[in-house]
Amino acid sequence: MPELASKDLFKKSILSSVVVGALSSTPVYAQEGSGENELQDDKDVEVIMVQGTRRTTKLQDAPVSMTAFTELDIERSGIDRPADFIGLTPNVTLIETQNAGMAFITIRGISQNRDTQPSVAVIVDGVQQTDAGQFQQELFDIQQIEVLKGPQGGLYGRNAIGGAIVINTKDPTEYTQGKVRLGVDNGPGYRVQAGLSGPMGENWAYRISGSYYDTDGYIENTYLGENSDPLKDISFRGKALWYASENFEVDFRGYYSALETQPFNYRITFDVNEVLSPRTNNPGINDRDLYGGSIKMTYTDEEGGTWTSITAYDRSKELIAGDAYDFLPVEESFLYNLLLGFGLPEDAVYDQSQISNFGSKNWSQEIRYTSPDSERFKYIYGVYFVDTEQLQQNGARADFGLGFASPLDWISTDPSNPQLNFLSDLRNNFAWAVFANMSYEMSDDWVLDASLRYDRDERENVTQTPQAFIPNVPGFPVGTEGEVREKTFSEWQPKVTLTYKPVDAFTMYGGYSVGFRSGGFNQTGSDAVAGAAGIFGIKEFYEAETASTWELGGKFTLADNNIRGGFAVYSTTSENTPFFVFLQENSTQNIGTIDEAELNGFEFDITATPLPGLRVVAGFGYVDSEITEYGDPQAIGNQTPAVSKTTINLGAEYRQDLSDGLTSLIYRIDYQRLGETNFDIYETTTREPVSLVDARLTYDTENWSLSLWAKNLLDKQYNAEWSPGGFVYRARPRVFGLTYNYKFEM
Template sequence: MPESAFEYISNKTLLSTLVAIGLFGTTTAFAQEQQDIGEQADQTSDVEVIMVKGTRRTQSLQDAPVAVTAFTDFDIQGAGIERPADFISLTPNVTLIETQNAGMAFITIRGISQNRDTQPSVAVIIDGVQQTDAGQFQQELFDIEQIEVLKGPQGGLYGRNAIGGAIVISTKDPAEYAEGRIKLGVDNGPGFRAQVGVSGPGGENWAYRLSGSFYDTDGYIENTYLGEDSDPLRDISLRGKVVWYVNDKLEVDFRGYYSALETQPFNYRIASDVNTILSPRTNNAGINDRDLYGGSVKITYTEEDGGFWTSITAYDRSKELIAGDAFDYLPIEESFLFNLAGFDQSQISNFGSKSWSQEIRYTSSDDEKFKYIYGAYVVDTEQLQQNGARIDTGVGFSAPLDWISLDPANPQLNFLSDVRNNFAWAFFANASYEFNEQWSVDTSLRYDKDERENLTQTPQAFIPNVPGFEVGVEGEVKKRDFGQWQPKLTFTYKPVDEFTAYGGYSVGFRSGGFNQTGSDAIAGSAGIFGIKEFYDAETAKTFEVGGKFTLPDMNVRGGFALYSTESENTPFFVFLQQNSTQNIGVIPEARLQGFEFDINATPLPGLRLVAGFGYVDSEIKEYGDPSAIGNQTPAVSKTTLNLGAQYTQDLNDGISSLVWRLDYQRLGETNFDIYESTTRDPINLLDARVTYEAENWSLALWAKNLTDKQYNAEWSPGGFIYRARPRIYGLTYTYNFEM
């Protein structure tokens, strides 16, 4: 007997069913809609107006002098956005690599990429609070109001780590009346998803919103050695908000969140070619547990002239344990090390961080020609990083998992432990002046200072001792400061209401940091360039011109941008097998240049078409090894193409409707290391969704990676390939109610 009803549906049946239903529904709906064009013309004659807040002021998407892709609640529900990968796959010139463990995901925007153990390449802001740990990004998205992706350095607005851009996520605010939503889903994992949210007034001057998400799946990628899926996942996430309207001038916003995730890590195979498709064959299923929790208090005080003060105090905590197979990720008897030395190995990593942050700023009224913002930000962070390898005898992992094993059945091979303290502060100012109805200028200036120190907790016996290199000392504290001015200047020209042109210059900054104690010696003995005890901060200087347009008579809006970026100290990743560490080196100078455009059209009532294209040409201009000069920078897809179509077919005189949606993404050739040793072929992905919508409920049949494209999400230097998810399909039921 099959484990799930979905197993009755073959791959070909699913594909043909969705396509046939879509063609039939579209043809029928088109004939029906032609009869109603006259009645509905007035409702579709205006281009949709989307308001964005990513520039720290609320303004229309088409007027914002920055390249930004926005996803409203309509887009989030229509596309079934539930994870970060879902909206990034719809954004030109932005890519995401999901790999290794729950908290490991790398965002690349316009060639500015992210690596293991580096600072983020984008600033991620949720309800005004900036994430302080890159491991927080990979979370379930539920009860979300809007997502904005700003491209290009946003250091003047958001400071350090906004070097590639910013992702601004707004969750739903408390409602004026009691309401709620329940969402239930099943998929072919088999997997089960449940989400619930309730909101309403709690009294005369306060309101609340509570939401939660539960996701449980057996997985989608088989471990052919263990005979079970390699990627099971269980996630429980909760979020709560309470807003206290003290009076007409003062508002206090309390928010809290919690997330507990369990999955399995290190499902690698070893291959020299990124286009080689192999299933995991680890003998250790592995452990990957991650906990996230925190909260914030935002206080807003509005003055008589409309200007307002904002204070945001936040605390964030993350803990992640990872234990699994080690190189070469094969069963003990098949492993290279076992056949060479008579034993195999496993690995354990612990990551953790806790931070307090405080921001205070003043925002002037929007009613004046001259508008301004000024403020200050401070954050205090403590991070733990532990990595170690043990002899794998097939008995799993002995306690303790956060220190050195004394079990003779699971003896320790190597171990490194470092505690990193970071105190960072910044002050900033933004100003905008409208010369007239056509010309305006926006300026930002921010200074960020990072004071970092690294405490070596590794026992002396485990610190690498390589002849010719300095030997680290247990208890040693190393300090390093990084600081940067980040200006941004943008001129905007609006000759007519339907067209906005902008151009300017900006500087982004990503803080440097420390590699684990002794890694520089291990890398040096192996002849690897660029690995030091610390890695330098990265700066990106960008010139950009762009434009946004609307064609109201044709229900069309769109935008384009051209950019050129000079990057100094671009980070790249190096894995050192000898001590199981993930390390960062830097490319002293690289150049990134390209363009992008997007267009959104409603040519017929109910029919929405979306297209976007991005191109980036990356080149290493300076490096210690001359053979790498002229090559592409790692983890950059040269092109991205996004096409989408959504058609709404009204039924029963508007009482219900059918919504048909297709989303296509093409990722161009992707290089993964500085030596261009292997390049992934272009990837074509197709998502489909058919939704029946009634007055207060809906039922959706959906598929992601509909054609079941087999490809690798990542190739890491050293030959580590990580397989991407195959086709996933399912049903989702949503019910909206009032209480």
Template sequence: MSSNFENVRLRKSLLAMMVSASLSGAVMAQEAQDAEAQEEAAPSDVEVIMVKGTRRTQDLQDTPVALTAFTAADIDGAGIERPADFIGLTPNVTLIETQNAGMAFITIRGISQNRDTQPSVAVIVDGVQQTDAGQFQQELFDIEQIEVLKGPQGGLYGRNAIGGAIVITTKDPAEYVEGRVKLAVDNGPGYRVEGGVSGPGGEDWAYRVSGSYYDTDGYIENTNLGEDSDPLRDLSFRGKALWYVTDTLEIDFRGYYSALETQPFNYSIGPDVNQILPIEVNNRGINDRDLYGASVKVTYENEEGGTWTSITAWDRSKELIAGDAFDFKPVGESFLEVILGLPFDQNQISNFGSKSWSQEIRYTSPDDARFKYIYGAYAVDTSQLQQNGARADFGLGFADPLGGISTDPNNFQLNFLSDRRDNFAWAFFGNVSYEIDEQWTIDASLRYDRDERENLTQTPQAFIPNVPGFPVGTEGEVRKRDFSELQPKVNLTYEPHDNLTLYGGYSVGFRSGGFNQTGSDAIAGSAGIIGIKEFYDAETAETLEFGGKFRIPSLNLRGGFALYSTDSENTPFFVFLQQNSTQNIGVIPEAEFNGVEFDFNASPFPGFRINGGFGYVDSEIKSFDDPVVIGNRTPAVSDYTVNLGAQYTMDMNDGIDSLVWRIDYQRIGETNFDIYESTEREPINLVNARVTYEAENWSLALWANNLTNKEYNSEWSPGGFIYRARPRIYGLTFTYDFEL
């Protein structure tokens, strides 16, 4: 390799040493000597984890934010392969998987998400913020670290970081050739193949390419068709290349592609979320999703040690879903035929598309300075397509083409809506951090976001709802709304001891509003449904928080705690309108969330590790047009979560190999799903277990997720839509690492 490559690696190593020294050595010389003497007397296994979620590299112990981090070792040890895997290990965070491949709703500290809303968290992958909520639900492979920041992070990441942020870092190219191959089988039956290779690609270049293929027949039976309802095939690739132009200039090229096929709309209908009902849909359904994109990151370090960073990204997503419609019964048994006497059932087809480009530029001052600062700007342009419609179902499947309006008499169109949405958002932001003295630090961030949204009605006039007494939409109509917010974040940090960090602060988060589909307000109004308008307002959340991080080296223990109170305006909630097959959003004018959380990780003796966490949130609707719901809990919020885990490593073959036993337990408390508290899911207990034989460069793991085969429903939505969660899945995974 050339001198540029070597110089960059050397500079990075020196920088890492300087950062580490500045984080742990900001104490007097005598104190450092005492700490060294204490460490020699009582060796500590407390793991030091460096995180980047605050836009700077810091020791997790020193970050003034509630943050859960999963290192590469954690990801391998826990078998994290999908977003649900790491969210299930994080206190006060839950995930609802439902309806179709792109539907996954994150709730953090009561701030929830639903269909067609903006995300509740900002998701950042390798510095690029996802622009479509449907991008989040992907296979996780070749991942270096995952960080979950809780509480509004609008000052750092802007709009849609209202509940927090999830920062995912994939593995960087290596300076020598290395790779990994992973093979797995499960009881679907299913199998997984993953592989990747990395190394120097020539003079001043390094590369990394990786891929994943997952194929399963499914796990939940469709009793009507006599086959599993949830088969899935996913093919994903990721590639990156680093060009070390000089020892101060680096260009990072990254690209990804994912193609997924599964089946959607596997609902049952019932009034009680605790009912386990059979899936009886008569259409297998089609759910095809393609994701692809690329980014270029340019990093330049000036003579003073500060860094200019430019990130340009392009993303594209397409998803087609087709399947049964309400009431998800076989032809001949649906309410349309049995109750209304019609000669057909119905099915539904939706078409989603999104493409965006984004640009961020920022300057970051040196990490080792007493006064540090970041400033920059961000812009993103997004174009989206949303089409929904129901068709007559005579039991003959779907007519071609699947998208648009069908003219086939055996599958004729009952209703149809089509909207194109063009959004342009921009922001300016700044962050300062000042070390007042060796114990006190103040951090302040301020970001202004503006989101300009435009909705073009592409629905043919004949399909636009016409309800007497309500305005009628028009084909070609353009609706516009702008949303903006100034988002401050202020933290005061006090470190009375190297092993204790206390912080308190105030932060504001912001989530853009949007449009319901044309005519939905008229349909909702005629049905007496309160809160549904042609558009829904942006949500803002103000949070006061006090927390801390601690380490007890003599016990090999680290942990953290937080108490918080959040006031939210315009909390979104979901309403499905059967009359025009649309998913609509209303808002709760005022809601309040109060809670507490705690987590720890300890190694009481060699080879043994335990971890745990607890999160509690009290959500309450404070204002709404229908007084009946005031005082109720907000939708999609679980009252509490409990996380416990243990791992024991046994030396084998005189310490050359090892046998690792691991068990993880999660309890999710009572969960409400709508503003009227129509039904409440009882607490659920989930157990994952894993036994891994680890050799020098290979491992073999026997694992089970949902070990006790707990039957429960992932979601209940208004109208009685029940969506089943996955049962027990178990399998065997072989991993081989190599170096050349």
């Protein structure tokens, strides 16, 4: 087997990923490939390292409210997709809805909507995602996940208004290692994941991994007599590290993901607590492709400082076609029965379908300098650029029960599927930022951290809609084909934190931060359509949102490190909070803004190991959101949309070693409670609290394991979303299965 020319250099390079792998809310077990399964000493439990603050820091020392998941957390709790780790995080919720790329994160009351920028910055292997549709992916070959709460604009810039999610995939290893994961569930669903890593010639190392998931789905379409949510996903990821010298290394990464499923499985009801099964007569099409890559170059100077350059390209494409309002078979639909009253023959087949086409591509570049960690005064400064092109097309077509026109052109000319309305916008965005942050150890007990970032987002919207389809509403301006609209959004984002650590077992921090989420354009003519329908607050563009937060928090360890936890109290003022409006008249998704809202709350979490092998966790989050300024007085005093007032997380894990000392049984149970959730600014419907239970039993050996698991064990029936207009989207019922893991090292 070829060996690296400089093993010391290689070991130094992978040391951070191995140490960071120790971060956990669980007891720390030996790392993959060590050949050990025993718990380490209690003192090692406290060696929990995180990188979300842009420097490697102990979790208990990091002056930010944060939840972190290691490779072992991910494996032991069965984290397969973003909803799984978010479901274990206090004060953070996720709404999964109409299509593969549509999922909304709400963190401390800062929510996300269709066609808005994300509510959190999502960073994968150092590259920030610029398209919200990239987030909802299969999670495989992951080293760690960190969820930072509260505005992180000073560190990560625009879209870090609610926090940041930092995901690091596994790095190449010094020796050849591999892992295979096989799974089956009650869909039936089948999952195959595999990874291989090792040296690749002189001064090179590699890692390749892939994932395949195929399921018939879990939610029945009672009209078609088949499941409404089948899904097929195939994804690949590759990495190559070149250790060019002791001071210089280059990291190449690439990925590809293709997904097929079905969209628009809505029902219409004005009671979010009424759970209804889908009854669309057309199963629909939802295809999504993601691919891209990055090159990261790192140079360490003679003083120990580090220059880092990250160049990245990302591309996403998603096509969605399915039933339209009111998502029922033709003979049951609102439109068909309405037309019967106007003389439509009873044997006619007439309804509507809808189609959406989304796409984005972007280039991004970040260059930063990081001073040595050994100094009392540490600093980072740099610049960031991203150039993005986005396409958004929406339209409605007649449905004569013959399916969709093929091919799915921009505008259908097929008489079996004629176009009724259509909007197309091309968006060109160029954003840049400059940033700097510093950390000064004023004494052994006191540390001052300060960050400042300026983001500027220059947005351009080109109307590609043919003139015949542009809405023409009397009393409102009429858009024109080829029209160019421009808008620039910018913001200074400071973050100042003072940390006090009088003893090793206790850390106290407090500070002020500002987050910023860029604004954008509604589709051409939507303001006129909304005005004609009497809907308040929809303009041709929506303003950028800012969130200013005061926070006080602490972290502690007790009982010889067998108990550790943290807490935070915060108060946020949000300006231009976005909310969603669907316009049935032109099948468009639009954004309005709330002038001002107040978000006040607190959270805490605690982890205890009262007995050898036993770990218990508890977390609680509370947020009180209130609309304080809005053009319509009826909404003032109401809650902001998509906010669960409370979240409760409880869990227990027990590891029972068997007689041979090399095998064990691991019992795990997790409980999540989502408090009352309001979904629109007028509080027309509120979802009752939802309680969910996951359970897992694992037989674990030196190099393989077998797990029997269930998600939503008690088969709670509830709606994941209620959208203004009465659209409800049913959540997944109970899913259970078996997973086999095998790992090897050469």
